Amino acid sequence: MNNAEMLLMGGRVTANVVRVGDTVRRPITADRTQIHDLLVHLEERGFGGTPRYLGVDDQNREILSFLPGSVPSDLGHFHDAQLVAAAALLRRFHDATADFPLVRNSGAEVICHNDWGPPNAVFLDDLPCGLIDFDTIAPGLRLWDLGYSAFAWLDLGNADYTGDEQIRRLCLLAGAYGVPGCSAAQIAIYAVARQSALAVSGRVQGKTEMADWALSAASWTILNVTERLSPTGYALCSCV
Incomplete structure (x- = not known):
């Protein structure tokens, strides 16, 4: 049996996480x-x-058992098949948690991973097939988790994309998740909520750069995605 410890790299790794044989410590x-x-x-x-x-x-x-594969170190561009796989995996995760005691006792829908993005995904054969890092789990709404997932997997707020392209990709993600009531328009609203929450968290923690990035992403998403799918009535499209 191989008991040698190998420091794990990739993703946003917690300090001193190592692989020992087929396990993670x-x-x-x-x-x-x-x-x-x-x-x-x-x-x-x-x-x-x-x-x-x-x-x-x-x-x-x-x-923990070791999940073979690779983990991206940060956000980036992920192609359609990867977005579909990420959404489908989150759906299966949510469905499997619906009867978890913490969910039942809190009156929530599911357990939210709350950080489901590429740096917490294990890729195998170029597709996300595993979720890792459960430090932020909590009972909540499917849409709350989907909002963050859309933010992270689509890189919502990145001006390198057009609004049309991000709406197309968001519809793809919503379709792959496949739950009535979790439409692209609704996910976009929750994406803005998650971006805004991250901006507030950054301010509270003194992480100004992160807060500014999240606030900028929320503004871009409102103007280019949310306003087009669920108009606010503020005539914001005229500002784009």
Whole structure:
């Protein structure tokens, strides 16, 4: 058995996360009981897109199964097939969490990953096939998670894209997720909410650059996507 430790790279990696054989060891710095319970629940539901929780080692590190593949280091351009796969994977994740006790007890719809973007996706054969990093999970609405996912996977707010192209890609993502009530127009509204929330979080944490980027992204999304799909009545399209 190979017990050599290999520091994991790629994505936005938590410090000191290592691979040991076919497992991942991650330092436990806070109560992760809810995360471990969720991973066990997902395994029981037959969901194969997340690591398996295997216990705690003698260095007080959680032991997770290793998902083979690669993890992007940041946002970027992802082609249509990758967007479809990302949305379909999120749908399966949400469906598998709908009867998780925390969801039932809170009156929510699903467990939200809350950070489902390329840096938390494991790619295999050029497609996202696994979700990792569950530090931000919470019970919530499908649309709340979809809003952030659209922001991250489509890079909403990047002026290199036209509004027409981002609306097309957003419709593709909504169609792949495939839940009535989660239309492209509704996802766009929640994308702005998530961008705005990130801007506020950045201000509170003193991360000015992040806050400015998120606020700029929200403004672009309102003018080029949201206003066209769900007009506010403020005649904003005349400003574009």
